[in-house]
Amino acid sequence: MAQYPAMLRACLPTLIVVAFCNLFLWAADPAAPLTLRYSIFSGANLAGTEVDIFRPNGIVDCTYEFNDRGRGPKTTTRYELRASDGLLSRTDITGNDYLKAPVDEHFLVQNARFAWKSTSESGHSETPGFYVSVNGPGEEMAFLVSALLKANGSLKLLPSGEARLERMTDANVEHEGQKLHVTAFAISGLWFDPQIVWLDDDQHLFGFAGASFFQMREGWESANQHLYQLQRKAEDTHYERLAKQLAGAPGHPIAIEHVRVFDSENAVVHENQSVVIRDHQIIEVGSANKVMIPDDATRIDGSGKTLLPALFDMHAHTQPIDGLMYIASGVTSIRDMGNDIEGLQHLQDQWQNGTAIGPRIFKAGFIDGRGPFTASTKVLADSPEEALADVKHYADLGYIQIKLYSSLKPELVPGIIEAAHARGLRVSGHIPNGMVARQFVEEGADEIQHINFIFLNFLSGKVKDTRTPERFTAVGDNAAKLDLNSKEVADFIDLLKQRHTTLDVTLGAFEGMFTGRPGKPSPEIVSVLDRLPAQVQRSAYIGGLPVSADNDQLYKDSYDAMLRMTKRMYDAGVAILAGTDAPTRAGIMLHRELELEVKAGIPPAKALQIATWNASRLLKQDKQLGSIAAGKEADLLLVEGNPAEQISDIRRCRLVVKDGVLFNSADLYAAVGMKSAP
Numbered sequence: 001m002a003q004y005p006a007m008l009r010a011c012l013p014t015l016i017v018v019a020f021c022n023l024f025l026w027a028a029d030p031a032a033p034l035t036l037r038y039s040i041f042s043g044a045n046l047a048g049t050e051v052d053i054f055r056p057n058g059i060v061d062c063t064y065e066f067n068d069r070g071r072g073p074k075t076t077t078r079y080e081l082r083a084s085d086g087l088l089s090r091t092d093i094t095g096n097d098y099l100k101a102p103v104d105e106h107f108l109v110q111n112a113r114f115a116w117k118s119t120s121e122s123g124h125s126e127t128p129g130f131y132v133s134v135n136g137p138g139e140e141m142a143f144l145v146s147a148l149l150k151a152n153g154s155l156k157l158l159p160s161g162e163a164r165l166e167r168m169t170d171a172n173v174e175h176e177g178q179k180l181h182v183t184a185f186a187i188s189g190l191w192f193d194p195q196i197v198w199l200d201d202d203q204h205l206f207g208f209a210g211a212s213f214f215q216m217r218e219g220w221e222s223a224n225q226h227l228y229q230l231q232r233k234a235e236d237t238h239y240e241r242l243a244k245q246l247a248g249a250p251g252h253p254i255a256i257e258h259v260r261v262f263d264s265e266n267a268v269v270h271e272n273q274s275v276v277i278r279d280h281q282i283i284e285v286g287s288a289n290k291v292m293i294p295d296d297a298t299r300i301d302g303s304g305k306t307l308l309p310a311l312f313d314m315h316a317h318t319q320p321i322d323g324l325m326y327i328a329s330g331v332t333s334i335r336d337m338g339n340d341i342e343g344l345q346h347l348q349d350q351w352q353n354g355t356a357i358g359p360r361i362f363k364a365g366f367i368d369g370r371g372p373f374t375a376s377t378k379v380l381a382d383s384p385e386e387a388l389a390d391v392k393h394y395a396d397l398g399y400i401q402i403k404l405y406s407s408l409k410p411e412l413v414p415g416i417i418e419a420a421h422a423r424g425l426r427v428s429g430h431i432p433n434g435m436v437a438r439q440f441v442e443e444g445a446d447e448i449q450h451i452n453f454i455f456l457n458f459l460s461g462k463v464k465d466t467r468t469p470e471r472f473t474a475v476g477d478n479a480a481k482l483d484l485n486s487k488e489v490a491d492f493i494d495l496l497k498q499r500h501t502t503l504d505v506t507l508g509a510f511e512g513m514f515t516g517r518p519g520k521p522s523p524e525i526v527s528v529l530d531r532l533p534a535q536v537q538r539s540a541y542i543g544g545l546p547v548s549a550d551n552d553q554l555y556k557d558s559y560d561a562m563l564r565m566t567k568r569m570y571d572a573g574v575a576i577l578a579g580t581d582a583p584t585r586a587g588i589m590l591h592r593e594l595e596l597e598v599k600a601g602i603p604p605a606k607a608l609q610i611a612t613w614n615a616s617r618l619l620k621q622d623k624q625l626g627s628i629a630a631g632k633e634a635d636l637l638l639v640e641g642n643p644a645e646q647i648s649d650i651r652r653c654r655l656v657v658k659d660g661v662l663f664n665s666a667d668l669y670a671a672v673g674m675k676s677a678p
Contacts, residue, residue: 033053033054033056034054035051035052035054036052036054036205037050037052037218038050038051038138038217039216039217039218041213041215041216041224042066042068042376043376043377043380044378045374047068047072047376048064048065050063050064050138050215052137058081059080060079060080060081061076061079062078062136062139063076064137064138064139069406069467071098071469073095074095075094075095075135077137078091078092079143085147086130086146086151087128087131090106090108091105092106093105093106093135099469099513100469101119101542101544101546104119105119107131107133114158116158119543120134127156128156129157130143130156130158131159132157134539138205138215139205141197144187145185148164157535159534161190163187163190165186166185167184168183168184168185168234169183169231170182173206175222175223180201182200182227183199183201184196184197184230184234185197185199189535191533191535192584192672193321196208198227198231206220206227207223207224207227209224210224211340214228239323239356242324242356242357243357246668246671247357247661250298250662252298253294254276254278254297255274255275255277255294255297255298255300256300256307257274257288257293257300257302258273258303259272259273259275260305261275261285261306261307262306262307262309262628262644263628264609264626264627265627267605267606267608268605273287274286274291275291275307276291276293276294277634277657277660278294280660280661281634282634283630284630302638304640304641305638305654306644307636308330309627309628310332310333310612310635310658311329312334312611312615312616313578313579313580314335314504314615314618315506315577315580316334316335316336316580318336318339318358318583318586319584321672322583324358324671325674327358327359328674329586329591329665331359331587331590332359332360332637333621334359335400335579336361336362338377338405339363347361348361348363359658360658362400364401364403365379365394365425366379366405367390367402367416368404368405368407369381369407370382372467375405379393384415387415391416399425400425400426401426402420402426402428403428403449404416404427404429405432406433406467407432407467409434410434413435413443414443414444417444417445428445428449429445430466433467436456437453437457438495441495441496447502447503447504448501448503450504450505451505451565453466454503454569455565456471458482458492459475459478462478472510472513472545475558476514476545476547476555477551478558479557479562479565480554480561484565484568493569493572494572497572497573501574501575502574502575502576502577503566505562506580507593507596507600508580508592511596512524512544513545514544514556514558514559515555516542516543517544518542519543520543521540522540525592526540528588531675531676563596563599566597567600575614575618576610577610578590578607580592580593588651590611591650594608594647594650595647595648597610604646607647608647612626612627614626633659636655637653638654639651639653640654640677653677656668
């Protein structure tokens with residue numbers, strides 16, 4: 001699918017924290033508008049721009065757009081501001097959102113009444129606050145910074161929530177003889193993690209730094225790398241502090257008694273068991289009546305609870321905040337399916353040595369081709385020489401897999417697969433444009449990412465370009481019409497089984513896209529909505545792909561076909577993986593993925609087996625992880641209830657153990673502004 005989730009606000013929160021400037025410092029001529037321009041980069045490519053015009057009457061006009069493989073917002077916004085406190089008095093936004101759905105959003109203060117209305121929500125308040133839009137450009141966050149500075153760092157938000165401001169670090173930057181001193185501020189209360197803004201000494205926004213996606217003031221783009229390194233250092237300090245507060249490393253044994261144990265190898269549960277952990281290992285598992293508990297052990301009552309091997313997310317694009325969310329949700333191992341090489345290594349080092357909290361990482365190397373729909377990556381190949389060099393580089397770095405992407409030339413696929421297999425690496429990916437899934441498998445690919453590419457296999461004559469959002473809309477238009485019992489479907493499934501091809505279906509990544517509608521909570525997140533930060537909750541109401549009266553039900557039926565196809569392949573013996581492709585909803589979306597597998601018809605115990613034992617075997621970690629047995633690593637999840645019967649109990653995390661270190665789920669969720677499940 002994508003390196004980012006489908007909804008701009010839901011999946012790329014950092015994109016809304018860019019392109020700020022000071023509202024109250026105007027051009028030398030007070031009658032002349034001030035224009036500030038910003039460049040948006042994806043990988044090494046210019047992907048978009050923002051242009052903001054500040055008029056002396058307090059009106060600010062913003063145009064904002066970027067292209068992310070054919071997706072991306074394009075909006076025009078007008079703001080009116082109050083100079084006294086920096087609050088907005090009016091906002092009008094039109095255009096389209098990340099998935100090209102219409103945007104029509106408004107906010108107005110009139111007669112001490114604060115009212116807002118958009119395609120996804122409407123409401124009002126009699127209490128003043130800073131209105132945070134759903135679809136606004138980066139400039140809006142600059143207004144919030146200015147208002148926070150005037151309010152001494154804390155401010156009520158509308159429709160709900162509270163924002164807080166913290167100074168993080170500063171730097172000196174230089175470009176063509178010009179010098180600037182800039183400062184990074186962190187805004188908390190909008191998302192799970194603080195949003196970081198760089199401003200100059202006049203409090204104009206300088207930019208937002210990032211590894212492969214960033215926005216900087218026009219002409220100063222080269223400053224990004226320096227600022228990103230400083231920003232990351234400040235973030236490291238934040239996460240190291242949380243690790244010291246939240247990680248429990250007992251110097252004595254731990255005994256979890258009278259607990260239901262999930263036997264992942266056999267997909268069954270055993271009642272009234274006790275499990276003893278010493279250091280980082282499980283030392284004994286068995287009937288509570290027979291296991292001898294060491295005298296110096298800390299005893300944990302597991303009555304009414306289930307102890308499972310910790311979970312695996314087999315499709316991650318991880319970022320720093322995800323570490324806390326994964327561990328809180330019982331996910332202690334992830335397979336990262338494409339990331340900045342240096343940044344991912346940095347995270348892996350932190351999570352491995354305990355200077356930050358996060359899961360074990362198994363890395364897949366991402367390769368795409370150049371073109372208008374290139375993904376946000378620096379690793380590109382347009383020739384056999386480049387492709388083989390990329391494979392060698394990833395193999396030398398210890399990666400376990402190569403993931404190919406949509407803009408890669410099909411003729412390069414066989415050589416990449418041969419080279420990767422020669423180094424012991426698996427190969428998977430999107431099906432490159434110009435190929436179908438059958439050809440990809442016949443060339444030797446080990447795995448396919450995303451259920452939509454299974455349907456595209458049967459639509460080759462109806463789809464012009466799978467690099468574009470057509471890889472979603474064509475499936476929405478046609479999946480429900482495909483006869484899943486036809487010979488062509490049966491023959492393709494037989495090929496998958498014969499070649500031992502695994503399928504990373506990412507059902508949760510498509511649920512909101514195909515079935516979410518504006519104004520209604522998106523189904524993939526509705527069950528946890530009241531646990532999320534207030535502003536995050538709003539993203540659930542945006543909706544998915546734009547639909548009309550003619551295709552509304554068709555898209556819902558096509559998503560149902562995705563579930564039925566998953567069950568059809570599972571019943572045939574094709575290996576299904578549990579992965580999410582949801583970096584900004586880490587952990588909680590794996591829970592939803594398991595629920596969707598069960599909704600498709602896979603028994604709950606088998607879905608749990610997929611996310612534990614089966615994943616460990618595919619990653620060749622089954623001797624250390626994936627099941628609860630003496631001598632294995634102590635990676636465990638204690639939940640209320642019995643998810644082997646009621647899969648949604650997997651959300652009721654209470655205690656997580658990674659490598660013998662104990663974590664209280666409620667405390668970790670609280671650190672990212674979430675509530676734990678009841």
